[in-house]
Amino acid sequence: xxxxxxxxxxxxxxxxxxxxxxxxxxxxxxxxxxxxxxxxxxxxxxxxxxxxxxxxxxxxxxxxxxxxxxxxxxxxxxxxxxxxxxxxxxxxxxxxxxxxxxxxxxxxxxxxxxxxxxxxxxxxxxxxxxxxxxxxxxxxxxxxxxxxxxxxxxxxxxxxxxxxxxxxxxxxxxxxxxxxxxxxxxxxxxxxxxxxxxxxxxxxxxxxxxxxxxxxxxxxxxxxxxxxxxxxxxxxxxxxxxxxxxxxxxxxxxxxxxxxxxxxxxxxxxxxxxxxxxxxxxxxxxxxxxxxxxxxxxxxxxxxxxxxxxxxxxxxxxxxxxxxxxxx
Numbered sequence: 001x002x003x004x005x006x007x008x009x010x011x012x013x014x015x016x017x018x019x020x021x022x023x024x025x026x027x028x029x030x031x032x033x034x035x036x037x038x039x040x041x042x043x044x045x046x047x048x049x050x051x052x053x054x055x056x057x058x059x060x061x062x063x064x065x066x067x068x069x070x071x072x073x074x075x076x077x078x079x080x081x082x083x084x085x086x087x088x089x090x091x092x093x094x095x096x097x098x099x100x101x102x103x104x105x106x107x108x109x110x111x112x113x114x115x116x117x118x119x120x121x122x123x124x125x126x127x128x129x130x131x132x133x134x135x136x137x138x139x140x141x142x143x144x145x146x147x148x149x150x151x152x153x154x155x156x157x158x159x160x161x162x163x164x165x166x167x168x169x170x171x172x173x174x175x176x177x178x179x180x181x182x183x184x185x186x187x188x189x190x191x192x193x194x195x196x197x198x199x200x201x202x203x204x205x206x207x208x209x210x211x212x213x214x215x216x217x218x219x220x221x222x223x224x225x226x227x228x229x230x231x232x233x234x235x236x237x238x239x240x241x242x243x244x245x246x247x248x249x250x251x252x253x254x255x256x257x258x259x260x261x262x263x264x265x266x267x268x269x270x271x272x273x274x275x276x277x278x279x280x281x282x283x284x285x286x287x288x289x290x291x292x293x294x295x296x297x298x299x300x301x302x303x304x305x306x307x308x309x310x311x312x313x314x315x316x317x318x319x320x321x322x323x324x325x326x327x328x
Contacts (some may be wrong), residue, residue, distance in 0.1 A: 003244045008032045010078040010121075012065060012112055013085035015045030017192045021236040022082060027055050035060045036085065038075050042097065045118045047326070048192050064103040065108050071115035080123045081116045082243060087100030089199040091289040094131075094175030096249065098157030100328040105161035113168055117176055126169035126182045129252060130293055131159040140228075140296040142258075143184065143251050166251060173249035179215050183242040186295045190232030190315060191322035202262065203229065204317070206269045207323050216279035217270070221288030223263030223264035223280075228256045228294045231315035241304045256308040263286070265312075 009026055013019040014035030026033050037045050037060050052058055062199040063070035065085050075081055087104040107164060109126070116124050133141050134149035140223050146166070151159025166182050189203035197205065209217060230238075238254035246252055260268070263282070300306040310318075 001257075002029065003109055004029065004031050006077040008034065008077060009082065010034045010036070010074055011075070011082045011084060012036045012108075013051075013083075015041065016050050016084065016136040017048070017194060018188060018232060018235060018239075019084040020048035020192055021232050022084065022239055023058070024052055025236045025240060027052050027057055030057055030319075033058050034074065034078065035065065036065060036154060037062055037063065041115070045327075049238060051275055060128055064123055065111055068111050068115065069256045070241060072112045072119060073121040075112070075115040075121055078119070079119050080125070080243065081112065082125045082127070082239065083112045084127050085112065085237075087252040088158070088194070090205065091202045091287050093199045094158050095154045096233045102159035102161045105158065106164060109168060111162070114170055119256070123179045123181070123243060123247055124172075125170065125239065126165055126180060127239065128162045128166050128182055128184045130184060130253070130255065130295070131155040131157070131184045132163045132166070132184065135161075135290055139292050141251055141253070142296040144185065146251055154287050154289045159160070170249040179199035180249040181242050181247045182249060182251040182255050183239055184251045186229060186253065187227050187237055188230045188232055188235045189229055190235075190319050193319070195323070195327060202227070202265070203269070203319070206266055207273075207316075207320055208327075210269055210273045210275055210278070211320065211328060215314070216281045217266065218281045218283055219262060219266050220283055221262060221286040223266070224261060225266070225283045225290065225293060225299075226259045226261050226292045228259050229265075229312055229315070230255045230308055231241065231310035235288045236312055238300070238304075238306050241306050246303050253295050253297060254300055254306065255297060256312075257295060257297050258312060259292070259294040260312060267319075268312060268316055272313065273320050302320055304306065
């Protein structure tokens with residue numbers, strides 16, 4: 001018998017990139033899932049949820065998470081809340097919108113957590129991010145580095161909001177006795193990612209431009225920065241593992257231990273797209289973000305038994321195939 005059996009689960013942001021994959025994974029095992037969507041459901045949300053839109057176990061609830069009354073209505077009668085709602089962007093957007101990213105993400109986190117408390121929700125998941133880590137952190141980065149120094153400057157607004165979201169979850173657990181879990185996922189990618197040039201992350205941006213035939217391919221920074229990327233299926237599975245198995249208000253990294261430079265990543269995208277002959281150009285005048293970001297996965301293996309299953313090359317092939325089928 002699964003821990004999730006018989007539970008009613010609210011997924012805020014369930015129509016988004018990550019959220020829609022979490023919703024599909026829950027519905028695969030016939031869980032009762034409620035998803036919050038904006039008053040006017042976007043084309044992207046409709047597309048993301050199209051494969052499960054007729055599932056009898058899925059209910060969408062329309063409203064604005066900035067409204068505390070709507071948050072209470074969304075949380076009412078739920079056993080588990082997975083708070084995936086967030087305002088996100090790539091390095092360029094994050095660099096120029098620190099205040100709005102902090103403000104908007106804190107508003108979402110405060111409203112949903114307080115509503116869950118007032119409605120007596122049994123389990124709450126705080127979804128944090130690797131952006132909480134400082135620029136010069138240990139590599140691979142253990143969870144203990146999460147509140148050391150300042151977050152990386154190009155992610156400072158988003159990073160601080162997620163740090164404060166973690167603190168809020170821990171404080172609610174201490175003061176109100178709530179059962180709170182905290183997950184710190186690393187860089188996600190895959191089908192349904194955000195491909196808007198203004199807000200996309202690095203893999204989504206590269207996939208879009210390569211598939212559109214950009215040549216030469218111009219990449220921000222000098223290509224030396226490194227990241228550890230996590231395919232969205234692994235991401236969704238990790239989120240549910242943390243919510244179920246580790247409700248300690250103690251963060252757990254979810255990611256891959258495979259660190260890759262942005263230069264090698266760009267080459268891998270070209271290879272997966274069959275565009276190996278495309279010339280690469282790097283622009284060091286543009287921000288590169290954190291010099292290195294790689295996940296210490298020891299805790300996830302120890303407390304969850306979690307390891308990433310999808311390799312970067314396989315994940316890129318799946319992502320490019322989805323992009324070509326759905327967005328070209």
